Amino acid sequence: MVTTTASTGSSKSGVPKSGAISKGYNFASTWEQNAPLTEQQQAAIVALSHVVAEGPFPPNLKAQEQVARQENGLSISAKHNAVEDSGVIETVLMNTNEFYKWFADLEAAMKSETEEKYQHYVRTLTERIQTCDNILLQVDETLELFNELQLQHQAVAKKTKTLHDACDRLLMEKQKLIEFSESLRVKLHYFDELENVATSFYSPSMNVTHENFLPLLKRLDESISYVENNPQYTECNVYLVKFRQLQSRALGMIRSRVLSVLKNTSSQVQAAIRSNAGNKATVSEGVEASVIYVRFKAAANELKPVLEVIESRKVRKEYGQILTECHKLYCEQRLLLVKGIVQQHISEFAKKEALPSLTRSGCAYLMQACQLEHQLFENFFPSSAEDVSSLAPLIYPLCTYLYDTLRPKLIHEANFDILCELVYILKVEVLGEQLKRRGESLVGLRPTLERILADAHERLTFRARTYIRDEIANYLSTDEDLNYPAKLEQSTETKLETSSLQSDQNLDVSRTWYPPLERTISCLSKLYSCLESAVFTDLAQEAVEGCSSSIRKASKLIAKRSSTMDAQLFLIKHLLILRERIAPFDIEFSVTHRELDFSHLLEHLRRILRGQASLFDWSRSTSLARTLSPRVLESQIDAQKELEKTLKATCEEFIMSVTKLVVDPMLSFVTKVTAVKVAISSGSQNQKVESAINRPLKDQAFATPEKVAELVQKVSAAVQQELPGVMSKMKLYLQNPSTRAILFRPIKTNIVEAHVQLQSLIESEYPTDDMHTVNMVSVQELQSQLESLL
Numbered sequence: 001m002v003t004t005t006a007s008t009g010s011s012k013s014g015v016p017k018s019g020a021i022s023k024g025y026n027f028a029s030t031w032e033q034n035a036p037l038t039e040q041q042q043a044a045i046v047a048l049s050h051v052v053a054e055g056p057f058p059p060n061l062k063a064q065e066q067v068a069r070q071e072n073g074l075s076i077s078a079k080h081n082a083v084e085d086s087g088v089i090e091t092v093l094m095n096t097n098e099f100y101k102w103f104a105d106l107e108a109a110m111k112s113e114t115e116e117k118y119q120h121y122v123r124t125l126t127e128r129i130q131t132c133d134n135i136l137l138q139v140d141e142t143l144e145l146f147n148e149l150q151l152q153h154q155a156v157a158k159k160t161k162t163l164h165d166a167c168d169r170l171l172m173e174k175q176k177l178i179e180f181s182e183s184l185r186v187k188l189h190y191f192d193e194l195e196n197v198a199t200s201f202y203s204p205s206m207n208v209t210h211e212n213f214l215p216l217l218k219r220l221d222e223s224i225s226y227v228e229n230n231p232q233y234t235e236c237n238v239y240l241v242k243f244r245q246l247q248s249r250a251l252g253m254i255r256s257r258v259l260s261v262l263k264n265t266s267s268q269v270q271a272a273i274r275s276n277a278g279n280k281a282t283v284s285e286g287v288e289a290s291v292i293y294v295r296f297k298a299a300a301n302e303l304k305p306v307l308e309v310i311e312s313r314k315v316r317k318e319y320g321q322i323l324t325e326c327h328k329l330y331c332e333q334r335l336l337l338v339k340g341i342v343q344q345h346i347s348e349f350a351k352k353e354a355l356p357s358l359t360r361s362g363c364a365y366l367m368q369a370c371q372l373e374h375q376l377f378e379n380f381f382p383s384s385a386e387d388v389s390s391l392a393p394l395i396y397p398l399c400t401y402l403y404d405t406l407r408p409k410l411i412h413e414a415n416f417d418i419l420c421e422l423v424y425i426l427k428v429e430v431l432g433e434q435l436k437r438r439g440e441s442l443v444g445l446r447p448t449l450e451r452i453l454a455d456a457h458e459r460l461t462f463r464a465r466t467y468i469r470d471e472i473a474n475y476l477s478t479d480e481d482l483n484y485p486a487k488l489e490q491s492t493e494t495k496l497e498t499s500s501l502q503s504d505q506n507l508d509v510s511r512t513w514y515p516p517l518e519r520t521i522s523c524l525s526k527l528y529s530c531l532e533s534a535v536f537t538d539l540a541q542e543a544v545e546g547c548s549s550s551i552r553k554a555s556k557l558i559a560k561r562s563s564t565m566d567a568q569l570f571l572i573k574h575l576l577i578l579r580e581r582i583a584p585f586d587i588e589f590s591v592t593h594r595e596l597d598f599s600h601l602l603e604h605l606r607r608i609l610r611g612q613a614s615l616f617d618w619s620r621s622t623s624l625a626r627t628l629s630p631r632v633l634e635s636q637i638d639a640q641k642e643l644e645k646t647l648k649a650t651c652e653e654f655i656m657s658v659t660k661l662v663v664d665p666m667l668s669f670v671t672k673v674t675a676v677k678v679a680i681s682s683g684s685q686n687q688k689v690e691s692a693i694n695r696p697l698k699d700q701a702f703a704t705p706e707k708v709a710e711l712v713q714k715v716s717a718a719v720q721q722e723l724p725g726v727m728s729k730m731k732l733y734l735q736n737p738s739t740r741a742i743l744f745r746p747i748k749t750n751i752v753e754a755h756v757q758l759q760s761l762i763e764s765e766y767p768t769d770d771m772h773t774v775n776m777v778s779v780q781e782l783q784s785q786l787e788s789l790l
Contacts, residue, residue, distance in 0.1 A: 193223045194242055201246055208257040214309055217250050221313065251322045254306055258326050262333040265299040269337055292337060293376055300379035311383040323384065330380060331393035334373065338394075342369055343401050355409050356421045362402045363430045363449065367442050370395055374441040388444040399448035406452055410459055416467055416523070419460040423530040426453040457531060464527055464539050472516045472523070473546030477554055481515055484558050484570050488512055488732045514554055517574050520547040521581045528585055537587050544639040547578060548646060565726070568654040569733035575647040576739065582640070655746045658726050662718045662747075663754040665711035670757050672702055673765075705766065705773040712758070712776050719751070719785065727789045741790060748786045755782055 037045070197220050200206055206213065224243045227236055272291045310326065313319040342365075349361045373394060378385035388395075413419055431449055435442050480487075491512045510518055520543050527536055551574045559567035660667070727744070734740050755776070762774055777785075 191223075191227075191239055193219055194239060194246075197223070197246055198242075201249060208253050208306055213250075213253075214305065217247075217309070220247055220250065221316075247318060251318060254310065255322060255325055255329075257306065258303060259329050261299050261303055262329055265295050266333045266337060269295055293372065296334075296376055297379055300376075303380065307380060308382075311381060314383075323381075327381065327384065327390045328393055330377070331391065334376075334394050335397055338369065338373070339397060339401070342366070342398050346401050346405050350405050350409075355406070355413055355418055356425055358409070359406060359422055359425050359452075360429065362405065363426075364434070366398060366402050367430075367434060367438060367445060369398065370445055371438060371441050373398075374444075386440070388440070391444055395444035396448070399445060403448055403452055407455060410452075410455055413459065414463060416460075416463055417526070419456065419463055420526040420530050423453065423456050423460055426456060427530070457535070460527070460530060461535055461539065464523065464531075465542065467519075467523060468539065468543045468546050471519050472543060473550055475516045475519075475550050477514075477557065482554060482557050482561055484562055484566050485729065485732055492732065513577065514551060514570075514574055516547050516550040516554075517578060520544065520578065524582065524585065533587065536585075540582070540585065540587060541639045544578065544582060544643060548575070548639070548643050551575065551578070552646065565654070565657065565729060568650055568657065569729055571650045572647065572654060572743070573733045575643060575650065576734075579640075579643055579647065588638075651743060654743070655750070658723075658747050659750040659754075661722055661726070663715050663751050665714045666754040666758050669703070669708070669711055670754070670761065673761060676700070703765075708758075708762065708766075709774045712774055715754075716777060719782070723786075723789060737790075744790060748783075751786065752779060752783060755779060 197216055200212060200216050220243060224240065224247060227233075227240045227243060230236065269292055272295075307326065310319050310323050314323045345365055346362050349358050349365070353361060374385065374391060377391050377394075381390065384390045410422070413422075426449060431446070431453065435446065435449070524536075524540055524543055527539060531539070551571060555567045555571040558570050727740075730740050730743065734743070756779060759776055759779070762776065766774070
C-alpha cells in the first residue's frame, strides 16, 4: 500500500513525478536562468501560489475515490477535517496501475480546473470575433455605400462648381458690359455737351454774370481737354473746332465784361474828378485821391469770380492770352486816370526844386504812386501780382515821365558836386534803402531808376574826365599858387597868432597845397563811393598821373622863381601828400592802354611796289590782308609806381644837393686825391708831370695843410650856417618829424662819410703836426652836432 500526499500548490517528495512535470520543471529552471524575474514579478508569483494552494480539492475526484474504495475494498483514511481543508488528501493505492490512474485523474482534474477559465475566455473571444466579423461585414457594406455616396457628392459638387463658374462669368460679363456702357456714356457725354453748351451760350439771357456761365465754361473746358487728349475718335477735329469756337465766344464775353466794368469805373472816377475841378487842392493831390482807388476796389470785387477763374487756368494758352489782355486793359484804363496827375506832380517838382531835390522828391512820389497801383492791381489779379511784368504797361510810362524830366537837367548839369550828390541819392537812398525797404511791389521801378543812375554815372564820368583834364592836368597856375616858401611862412605865422580848432588847422593846411593836389584828393574822395570800381580805377589813374605832372610843372616854375631847394621840397611835399591820400582807396592804379599801330604799312607797300611781295598772296605774311591789318600795341601805365619813382628821384636829388651844399669842398678834395693816386699807379710818360705827382700829398699845391684847414673850415661853417637853414626849410615844407628824419638820415650819413674819408686821408698822408693845423672836428662831435639839428 502506498500512501500519497497531494497539494494543489506543489507535490511533496513522497509522490512520484511524471515526465510532463519533469519537463515542466526543467523548462521552468531553464526559463528562470535565461529570463530572471524582477522582484515585483516574483512577489506576484508568490501571491498567486498562495491563492492556488488555498483552492478546494476537485469534487469529481473525491467521488471517484469513494466509489473505487467501495468496489475494491481499498482503505483510504483521511486526516482531520482541518487537514482536508488545507488540501492534503491521503489515498491508499494497491498497485501501480491504480496509482497511475489516480494520478492521471488528478492531473486531468487539475488541468480541467486550470484551463476552464481560459476556455471560457477563448469562447468569449471567439464569440466576440464572430461579432466583430459580422460588424466588419456591415462596415464594409457601409463603406461601399459611403464611397458610392461620396462619388455622387463629387459629381454634384463638380456640377455645382461648373454652375457657379458659369454664373461668375456671366456676372463678370455683365459688369464689363455695364462698365463699357458707362464708359461709352461718359465719352459720349463730352460730345453731347456740345449741343447743350452751345444752346446755353447762344441763349439771349446768357451773360458773364449769369449763375450758369462759369459752370458751363468749366464743362466746356473739360470737353475740350477730353477731345484734345483723344484724337483717335471719329470727327474729333470737327468737335474740337466747334468747342474752341464756343470757348472763344465765352472768353470774348469775359473780355467785354472786364472792359465794360473798367470803362464804367473810369468814367465814374473822371466824372468825380471833374466835379471837384474847382477845388484845386483835391485835384493836385492826384494819386492820393480816395475816389480813384475806392471805386476801382469795388470794381475788383465785382469782377473777382471771373478773374479768379481766368487766373486759375492761366496755364492754358487761351486763358493765358485773355489774362494778358485783361492786364493790358486794366493798365490802359489806370494809365488814363493817373498819368496826368503824376505828370502834373513831377512838373511841379521840376519848377520848384533843384536837380538833387527833384530827384529825391520825384522818386519818393513815384514809389508811393506805384506802390498804391500795385496794391490795387493785387485786388484785381491776386495771383498775377507777383509777376511785376504784368503791371509794366502802367508802371513804365509813369517812370518815363520822371526819366524824361530828369534827363535834360542831368545832361546840362556841369557841377561836379551836384552830380556826385545825385549819384548818392539814386544809389544809396533810393535803390539801396527805399526800394529795398518797400519790398517787391516796387521792383518794376528798378529798371528806370537804374537807367537814370547809369546816365548820372555817365555824366559824372564825363565831367570827372573834363575836370581832371582842365582843372588838374592842364591847370594854369597863378603867382599866388607858386608863392613858395612865402605861402607856407604866412600859414605858419597865422597858426602861431591864432588858436583855432583842429578842423580849421586842417583847412589851413589844405590851403597851402598846390590847387591841383587839393582838387585831385577832393575829386577822388567824391568819386570813390559814386562810381564802379573799374571806372573809378581808370579815373584815379588819370587824376594821379595828371596831378603828378602838374606838380612837376609847378616845381620847375618854383625853381625859377625861388630856388632849386624850394622846388625840390615843394615836389617832395606834394608827392608825399598825394601818395598818402590815395593809399586808402585800395585800388590798382595800373591801366593798360591799347592802340592801333599802322607804322609797318609803308614798308610793306614799298616791298609790294618793288615786286618783293605779292598783293594777292593770302598765304604769306606780306599779303594785302596782313599788310592792311594794324598791330595792336599795349602799354601798361601804373600811376602809383610812376609817383613812387618820381618821389624817389626827387628825394635823391635833394639829398645830393644838400650834401654838396655842405661837404662839396671835401668831396672835391677827395676826388682830386683819388685822381692823383690813380695817375701814380698807372704811370706817366711826362717826367715833369711824374716828378710833380710823385711829391708827397702835403707838398701838392691843392693839398697843403693850410688848404686842407681852409676847406675844413668851409665845411664846418656850412654845417653851422647852411645846414640849419636847410632844416628850417624842411620843417616849413615837411611838418611830419618822422618824414624829416627819414629824409635827413642819408644827408647826415653822407656828411659823416665825407669827414671819415678826409680824416682817414689826413691820418695816412699828413704828419701829426699838420693834423693839428688842420684842426678837423671829430666824428662823434659832428654826429652830435647833426643830431641837434633835428
